[in-house]
Structures are given as structure tokens and as C-alpha cells.
Amino acid sequence: MQNEDILVVMQKDLERALAKPEKNRRWAMLIDLRKCVGCHACTVGCVSENKLPPKMYYRPVHEYEQGKYPKVSRTFLPRPCMQCDKPPCVAACPVKGKEGATWKETTGLGAGVVMINYEQCIGCGACVPACPYDARTMDEGHFHGEGTPAIQKYETMASYEYGKQWPRSGKNLPVGTARKCHFCVHRLAAGQLPTCITTCIGRAGYFGDENDPQSLIAQVKKANKIQVLKPAKKTAPRVYYVATEKLEVLYGK
């Protein structure tokens, strides 16, 4: 038996990374599909953490079935934002510049994450189709409690995205803006792993500083053949996959 749950190992990796000079860090995520059992814990954890409205998923889990009975296979593929090093969504955004609406962060704790500034987002939706992974969704301001006698307080209370409180009511931000996974940068700031990683019951998700050779993610990455989604799009994702299946076949090129 392992001495520590990998969640504890990665927590320590994270604390070590946070103590490093930011320039030397490289946040990355790795998902081992051999360990993913399609439980959707990450999906719901993310919805709850980030107060996502109905039908908005930063991290859906796609399911695939292949073969003919009785020689069949099933694959479960969680799909967060790839935090691409060459993000097409950023290129598509009309709100450019230093105080732009979305950008690939290069400094600070969130370096490597594709950020959205809800206060600058104009809600034009141009970034949504630009993403080859469907990672972005417009927030149309709906509530889970719609159709019932009353919207409940837990839904209107603040989320902590990007380290700021976003109480949800009426047209409050981020209603009307584009939203997507941000590696739970608000949790990283607080020294916690992204919620999709900690909720995972199969321990299929890895997160950390891949520049740290001691980190679990670096070790798993090194020990396995790595795939990325839609390599032909040349987006340089920061999310890696380990899988026995060819993901190009399942998810496209």
C-alpha cells in the first residue's frame, strides 16, 4: 500500500511549488484515463465550487463506447480547459491589451492559466466557438432552482473565482460573460489543489508544477506515454492524458 494518498502527496507538491520563484513553476494537469471511472465527481465538484449555472460545465466527462458485443470498451474522458500555451480563444477576443478580457497569464501565481476578466468581458461570445475543446460557455444567468417555489441562498452566495467574491443574483457578474475552467486559481492561491483533482474518486487527476521533477505529476508524465487532445490544432495544451486508447480516434484530431 502507498504511504500517503496521492491527494496528500500532491498537496505537498503544491506547497513546495508555491514556495518556489514563480518563473520556475509550470502548472500542468494530467488525467490518467485508465483510472477514470466516469463518476462525474469532478464535474459536480466544479459546478459547486464555482457556482456554475445549469448546463454549464467547466469539466464535463465525455463517455465513449467502442466495439461490438461482446468485444466492447468504454472510455471516460474528463475535459477541463486545456490552458493552451497557444490559446485560440484569446486570439478571438476583441478586448485586447494589458487590461484585456482574456489572456494567457505569464506572471504571478496564475502564470500559465488562460484567465478571463469578467469585468472586461463584453459578452460578445466570440471566444466560445474559437475554442476547439468547447471549453467556454456564456453565462446566461440561470439558476438551478428555477421552476421551484424559491431560489435558495446557497445559489446566490459568492463564488471565489480568480480570488474575488462573485455573489450571484440578477445580472451580477459573471452573468453575461464567457466562463471556463481556470485550474481553480483561487484555490491554488490558498494552497489547495483544483477541486476536480481533490474530488476524484479514481485518483485519475494529477496537478502540480511539472518543472519540479520530484512532483508526482512530473513523475507520472515521465513514466507514461502522453497524449493531448486535438494535437493537430497546435494549441499546446497544459492538460495531458494517459490512455490506452488513441484519443484522436475518440475526440478528433
Add this chain to the structure above:
Amino acid sequence: MANKNSKTVTRRDFLKTSALAGCGAIVATHFDFARDLIARVEAGELTQAEAYELLKAENTLYSVCLNCNTGCGIKVKILDGVAVKIDGNPYNPFCLHPHLEMKETPANAVKVDAGLCPKGQAGHQGAYDPYRVTKVLKRVGKRGENKWQSIPFSQAIEEIVSGGKLFANVPGEEGRQVTGLKDLHALTDSKAFEEMGKDAAALRKKKPEERQTAIEEFKTKHAANLGVLIDPDHPDFGPKNNQFVYFWGRKKAGRSNFAAAFTGSFGTNNTHGHTTVCQGSLYFACKAMSEQYEGNSFKGGQKFYWQADQENSDYILFVGANLFDGNYGPTNRTMRMTQRMVDGQLKMTVLDPRFTKLASKAQRWVPVLPGTDAAFAMGMTRWILENKKFDAKFLACCKKAAATAIKELTWSNGPWLVKLDKEGKPGKFLRAQEIGLKAAEKRTDKDGKEFDFEYLVAIKDGKPLAFDPNDDKEAITGELFVDTVLKDAEGKEVKVKSSLQLMLETAKEKTIAEYATLCGADAATIEAVAKEFTSHGKKACVDVHRGPAQHTNGFYNIASFMNLNLLIGNFDWKGGMIAASTFNVDGTSSSSDKQPFNFKKIGPKGLKPFGTSIIRHDIKYEESTLFKGKESYPAKRNWWPISSDVYEEILPSIADGYPYQAKVVFSYMGAPTYSLPAGHTQIKALLDLDKLPLYIASDIVIGPTSMYADYIIPDLHYLERWEFQGSHPNMPVRIQPVRQPVIASPNEVVTVFGQEQPISYETFWLALAEKLGFKGFGTNGFGEGQDFTRPDDFYIRMVANIALDRKEPVADASQEEIDLFLKSRRHLPKNVFDAERWQKIAGTAWPKVVTVLNRGGRFDSQGATYKGDQVANKYGKQINLYQEKTAGCKDAFTGKSYYGLARYVPVADTLGNEPTKLSEGFPLHLITQRDIRHTKARTITHPYLTDLMPENGIILHTSDAKKLGVKTGDQVKVLSATNPEAVWDLGNGNTKPMIGKVQVTETIRPGVVTFTLGHGHWDSGAVDVTIDGKLVKGDKKRAGGVHANAAMWVDPHLKNTCMIDKVGGSVSFYDTKVKLVKV
């Protein structure tokens, strides 16, 4: 890429020009998040916790989930008194592996969020469901008409206790007189209870022909008390007190003890759980296997089962075990397996008609035909026995001492000799005195009571040898395969065979090829699986669950697989089969003398209820006064000598008035109408005012069963209350997770015993006890100065017991921890949490109580869980291969003896007929399944789950879809011989059709059709209801999908109940043949 080169615009510019976003209500603020905040964190200007409120220990409380029965540990994050996020509890081994040790401080632990399934994470949505019932509801329309009035709690208590014309305002019920609990609390004297109970029990031992005289004698002796009996001509039915029937769905320790305190004082023996809807035949087959030989008979079988120690097994054969969607449970089992699967350390075979998520990770999938599981197992048994791949050393042990000598912790009865009758049918084990080998003895138990002891017999070196199986001194082994004739004291021949010999002969009833044909596999597969299973020493397991259990032949299916584990002797071994272990709650632990509150000695002193229960459990039909002789077969309904908590029996027995009439029924957290096969028959029973005059339900919403109640007593959601979750068989760590109030309840606050408290299940019992004047409740209930007036009076004492169980109690909480304890509960009202009151209740144990509550329970360390190659929390007793007690019981319909050994038995109705007629014209085999996002009746109220899975479907194989001419998305209705209309009859002219959307797949055996449980609701906010004259509109999303349980077969003889496993109690979930018709 769109807009790549477009001009830079600002939000303000855009809003000015956009017609869609409305006028500029947005005030441009300085952008200060992310970069700035993080910079401030790094500059040390903000603490981490200030940046992120959810990370504060003072905003965190640990408790236990209940969105399925697994009950994983939860870490509830609370802001402004509202539960906003739920994660896994890192102290609890159900969520983290290995889990944090108890010595870790909560201040440190708060950093670690542990894993949790989606249902658990959505839990607070159940608490904040706008359709919660918060006041007592009394029906003002017909049962099930959904017309309600909220009434004062005290009025409800008065009416339920006193009875009367309670529904005079309902048309048709103007004159209907209802009996209250007061009149059913007929026998109150504990001495009379004891004496009448003893004499009533003695009637059972009479032969049918002697019984009438005995009844007359009983009547003469108890002439003064005959009026309290349900029927003086049948004293064995017991007193009228039994006409109060209480049943429940999901209930654990703590609440169980609380209810028992009341029902014990009331004196009813009609307290029934729901086990048989889950996997009753798994429980009762293992109970039969765990019966211990005490004196001269088998007693003390545990209602439990074993599962694999999956974190150490090399190979597991999973049978009908849906691990990654259901079972006990996805969160804990998955994290213990996935890395080992990837590393090739754990190999798996999955037997299931569906290519489950588990099967998708296994080396081998065997899509067996539903209901034929035992054929596969018996094929394996035959191969293992004939190829001598069993653990002969283990099986040779006749007794404890022999097992100990070879470092085994358990032993079987494999070498024991069983007597055969003239036809060669096995009966009881041979006793040594019967062949003049060794005389029976009088022995004295630890309480000084004398009992008869009889030696058993095995063959060693060709000669019979007497032994005591529980003796730990003399290591006696026996020959495994014995078929011989011995002579009794008078020289008469006694035919005997060893248990293993009987097993071999039973297995040889069919060839492996025949078994393969029966179960739809091939002989080579059976042999390959048997070979693999026997190639890993003790680190292989057969782990079974609902799949094989929920058939009419469930008991024998389970026994046949569990016996395979016996053949390799893997019990209590690391990587073998293990059992659950917990810390004791009621202060009666034999491993501690420090527990402060022994509930056997304090609080209400229960009466000794007696008589036949309404479901006729723990009694043989032949011993009842209804049995006159052979002409009494078939019985009207089944009798359950070796099973209990037979859920499907409760309401239909009441509807049949068999064996007697019930007067008041109370249900808690149960939804038999929704959960049971042929649930519509349960609805019909609930609608019968004559047979079921008063029905009260405890629920948090107007649920699928509580909607048929006369009164709904609002309960607390699991985030608002107490309970002790216990453990499950696959958990090697000794634990006792504590469910505790983490948020306030929305329920009306009422006064009981002078104490303010939100209405709850406990409040209801307390108020009834107060009204009925029961002793042991109320002021000084637990002794001078120790009140029993509130839930915490009961539960804080139990937490103290948990803290002080075993040799080493938990450590005292530091002052810092006590401060945190108080601060993290600052949002709870005084009627829920009162530090001073709690401390007074706990007494000197208080700092230990704080330690336990600050961690959501008590959990032993991973390090203390194994001793060398074996488990520390051992079962450590005999396990029966041959079941003498089972063989001594008869089928109440046919009068034939139950077979004492696992074997293949075909699916059949209660009269023993195979369902050929019911199947004609219905080509598809209906089964069900769980999806991890839903739990039967209770998760439809959780939008995080329903948004992700708004509806389920009718899942079938491509070839079957082709035959029907349907494709994914088409609608079909589900018909069977016993529900040709394909509808739920909800009563009062309301119906709900069983129509679902087709999902075509290659991942199911052709000919089998399935649906996931949890959708197709007609309740829980899915429909409109009227409360206090006002319409409460339902949320249509909650009615999505299909629930096809009503298509499941109704037993042709019982007529008002689904098909059943007559031996193990399970309902038949997976035997029905259906037809799908495109809509």
C-alpha cells in the same frame, strides 16, 4: 478564428453599442483580482484563508453523507450559516486512503479536501430543497390525493395517540373511527409480557394436534389478560401492541436505538427494516453461513456479509457488483483499486449482463444470463473440487484449535458428518452420542446457566472422532470427502456424508457444460475463471452484491458464490474476504470498561414484545397456530424462519390482514412504493382504509410513499441531524462515522418535555412518549439530574461511548480545538447546539467528545488495520458450508425442506412454478441498474445531479433495437404479463405511464433490457400539491425519465406482491420478462 484582427474594445464601449446587454448598469471598477490578489497573498498581506473563506477551519464541519447508504465522510463548508460546498472528509477512510490520523489537528486537516462522489457533493441541495415539509401535514383529501393542511405538532400527537373520527372532514370518512396508539398500548405490565410471552412461545413447540388443548390451557391461565390479545384463539399473535407497525428505509445506529427505546416501551414486535429490497438474500445467506454451533444447535448468525479487501487482493471475481456506480461504495472502493489495476496488481473478472464501468476495467467480462448465477458458481465449484484446487489444509480443520494451529482465523464445517435420511437427503449433523462415541454433556455458560452440549463427528484415519468446534485446545482435523455408514448405539446403520462430500455431489448434479448452457457462458470460461480464482492463494475473492441476490433464487446464488471463498479459505486474510468493524455506540462494548453510558442500564426499560410479527419472521409456519397439518399448505403468504426485515411483505400482509390486522402504521425514510418491484401493489395496500386505518410517515418531502400518509411528520435532512453510520464489509479499518447537525433546520420549532426543538423523527418519538407517559423518557429519564428530553441527550452520550470504546480511548481535545469546536458551530441555534448543555451531558468525557465531533467520527489508523498477512479486525469464527439450520426449515407453500447446501435452483414463483407462462410473448429480460448520479427515491431533488442526468432511458442492445425498429431517442412503453397496460396506478384515478426513451448500446447482453433507478417520479416536488388551500406548483424537471418497477412481475399466488426469494427474503428485481412497444 473569429475577430482575430478586430479592433480592441472595452466592456464599456461594447455595452454602449450592444442592444442585448441593456443600459450601462455596470460601474467600471478597477480590475483588482487574480494578479493583484495573488500578489497580495504572496506579499503576505492576506492570509490564505482570508483569500478563500472556504478554507477556514471555523467554516468547516465534518459529518456523514446519506445520499446513498455508503455514508462517506463529508467536509461541509459553511458560510453565513449556509452549507455551500461539500467535499470528502480526510479523516474518514471512505474518502482518503490512507486517511489522516486522529492526531492530525483540524487546523491542518482543513487543507485537504478528500474525494467524494457527485451525489455526496450535491447533498446540500437536498437540505435546501424548496419542497421540504417543515410543518406537520394532515391530509384533507383522499389518501394520495395530495391535498394537505398544516396542523400544529401537538394536535398531530393528540390525534395519533387518542384516535377518533380524525378525518370527518374528508368526504366518505365522516363516520370512520380510527384507533389511536393509546388503545394499542394494551398490555403494559412487564411481568405479564414475560409470562404470556413464554407461554405463547411454548405453543410453538406443540405438535399441531396438541395445539388446541394447549391454547385452551393458555386461555385459562391468562384469563384476566385475554382482552389485550389480538386474538385469544391465536395467543401466538401476541398482544394488541403488535398492531402498531413501524417500518423504515434507511436507518443506522443511534436513530435505531432511539426508535427501539420507544417501540420497546410500547411493546410491539412489529419493527421492520427494508433489507430485502437491497440485497436481503445476500445478508441472510451470510447469516446462515455465520450461525454458530452453541450447545446443540446453531444460533447467533449475523445479519451481515463479507466483501473483498480490494486494496490487497490480487484477483477478484465480481458478481453483479456495480462498484463504480453503486455498491459500498464508489468513493472508497474506487480509490483503493485504480492504481493497483493500472499497475497490474489487481486483476478482475466481472459477471454481469451489462458491460459495467467495472467490467470496462476488468480483464474478463462474462455476460451471464440474469438469474443463473449459481450455475456459473456450481460449475466453478465442480472444477475446483474435481481438480483439487481448494485449500485442503484449511478445509480439514474441524474446529477452532485446528484452525489456530495453522494460523487460520476461521474454519468451516467441511469435514463434519451430516446424517442422511432413507432417501439419502441430508439433515442434521451427526452428534457423537448418536453413535455411542461420546456422551452429551451438561455445561454452564458464563452467566452460570446450564445448557446441553453435544459433540459433533468427523472421520480421521478412517475412524469417527468427536469434537467441540469452539474448543481452542485440541487441534482436530478430519477427512474431507466422506461417504460412509456408521452404527448407532443400538447397532442400526447411520448413513453419513461430510459437508464437502455433499458439496461435491451437489456440484456434480450437472456437468460444467450443462452449467455453462444454463448461464449462457461456455465451459471453457467457467474453467478459466475457476483456475484463475484458485491461482492467487488467499488473495483472491468472489465479491457478490445485488446482482445474484435479487432473484427468487437469490439465497442459493449467494451461498454458491460465498462457498467458493470457503474453498480457498480466504476469510480474514489480507486481500481476502473481510467483515466490517465499528466502535460501539450503546456502551455495551466488551472491549472497554471505560464507556460512560450503558444504554442497557439507563433510560427506558423496554418490555419484552412477543408474538408473531406481521411479516412472520423468525418463525416456522409449522409452529404457528394457523398450521393444522399438511392440509395447511400452501400458506396464504410466506413465513420467514431464517430471514427478517422483509420489506415487500409489510404492506401487502397488512392488506391481507395476515396473520392479523394492523391498526397504526408509521414509516420512516422509506419509499416502498417507489423502491420495490411491482411498487404499484404497495400503493394499493396503502389506499385501503379498512385494512390500514392510520398511516403516519416521517419524511423531508412529500415523497412517493409518504404522499399516501394521513400525517407527514417533517424530519430533519441528514445535514441537520445525528446518526452513527457504522461501516461496510469492504472497509478494513475500524470506524464509527458520526453524523451531526452542521446546519440549522427549517422545520417548525416545537416544545416537547418543556424543551424547544425543531420537529424531527426524534421529536415525534419523544412527544408520543410524553403523551403516553412512558417511563425513562423526559426529566431524569437517564437517572437523577440526567434528562432525556432532546435528541442530543441521547446522541452526545453515544458519542462519549464511541470515544471511550476499545483499550485506548481518543485523546482529549486541546483548548484550541475546543475553541474551534465552538466557533465552527456559531451559526447553529440553541435549540440544536448548546455548548453548556452538551458539556453537561458528556460529563468528564467532554474533551473526547469534542475530538470525535471535530473529525466527523472515530477512525482507527490504517497502521492498526492489519496484523501481518491477516486483518486485525477479524471475523474469527466458524463459517458454514453446510447449513443445518436452513435444512431444518420448510417451504411454507410446498412443505418441502429447504436444501442445506448451495446449489443451482431455477427462478420460480412462490408455488415453485417456473415462470414460463408469464414469459410467453414477452421476449426481453428486464433488469435495473444504478448510475452514480442517482440513488433510487431521494436524489431527484438535487439539481446538480438532475441537470447532469435529466432523465434515464430504456437501455437495450443494438440487435434488440433493430428487431423492434427503434433507435436511440425513440419512446417505448414497458409491458409485462402482470402489467399489460404499462402504467403506474397511483390511485384516485391517477396513472403514470411507463414510457422511456430508448438508449441503444453494444454494452449489454442481447435480450436483456435495463434502466437506471432514480427517475420517473410522481412525488417529491414533481407534481402539483395543495397545502392549506394553496396550490404549490411542481417542478416538471423532477418528473423526467422512466421508472419501470411496476412492470416487474406480481407473484401469481400472492397476487399483491412482487415475486420473492422464499428463503432469503429478497425481492425479484431481475427476473421479469417484458415487451417494449414503440409509442
